Amino acid sequence: MKSDGKVIVVANFKGGIGKTTSATAIASVLTEKGYKVLLIDSDPQCNSTDTYRAKSKDTATLYDVILDYDDPLPISDAIQRTESGDIVASDPALIEGDTKFERDGNEYFRLKDALDDLSGYDYVIIDTAPTNNIILKNCLVASDYVLIPITADRYSIQGLSGLNKAIIDQQRRNNPALKIAGLLLIKYKQEQILAKEVHAALTDIAIQMRTKVFQTAIRESVSVQKAQSARMPLIKYDKNCNAAKDYYLFVEELLEDIK
Secondary structure, eight states: OOSSOEEEEEOOSSTTSSHHHHHHHHHHHHHHTTOOEEEEEOOTTOHHHHHTTOOOSSSOOHHHHHSOSSSOOOGGGGEEEETTEEEEOOOGGGGGHHHHSOOSSOTTSHHHHHHHTOOSOSEEEEEOOSSOSHHHHHHHHHOSEEEEEEESSHHHHTTHHHHHHHHHHHHHHTOTTOEEEEEEEESBOTTOHHHHHHHHHHHHHHHHTTOOBOSOOOBOOHHHHHHHHTTSOHHHHOTTSHHHHHHHHHHHHHHHHHO
């Protein structure tokens, strides 16, 4: 980015882990704090796009920015300004992205090049699909930090080694400045013994990944599902629920780390 803005990608190879809830909540809290924030939806399922009630048909999307080789669109022309905030919408056609990229040595830099021409934003938050593909690599190359949401169960942490390898690959080859901001525990139930055991194990995993588990954990809340049904970011739907309160605390913790 032209300015001193930070780019944060929210990633995990496991689906249903709360990436979209986290990405949209973080973007909402940062916006409330007075920062200029852009959300980018790189997931062909278009969940963030739907949450922001943005368009993915008959309009410019991320597809036109990174996969239209004949007439690439400046990312500023793909920004939709909604009641929930600014967003570059996803497109279901991105599911075929790996077959569309030209293998010209620049295929991992399409998003970075687009963001290099963007100014005016303090933070760019990128929501991702649970897939290790060229689009994810674009997101890693374009970002300053990786935020990894994770739930307190054993299956949730199984994909971390693969994600860590994908991050290390891009750090070595294409983005040596990329850092893992940390592991964010979500859907947390303090009373569950298993959750406490996994939480302890996550600390060891974080050390192996040269990062940390954030002190703030996001508690479970029925408002998360209700916000999804209402097509609204959690913070806008119910800022007083436990999960929303935790996201406010988390953003404070995150900002201390990435200043």
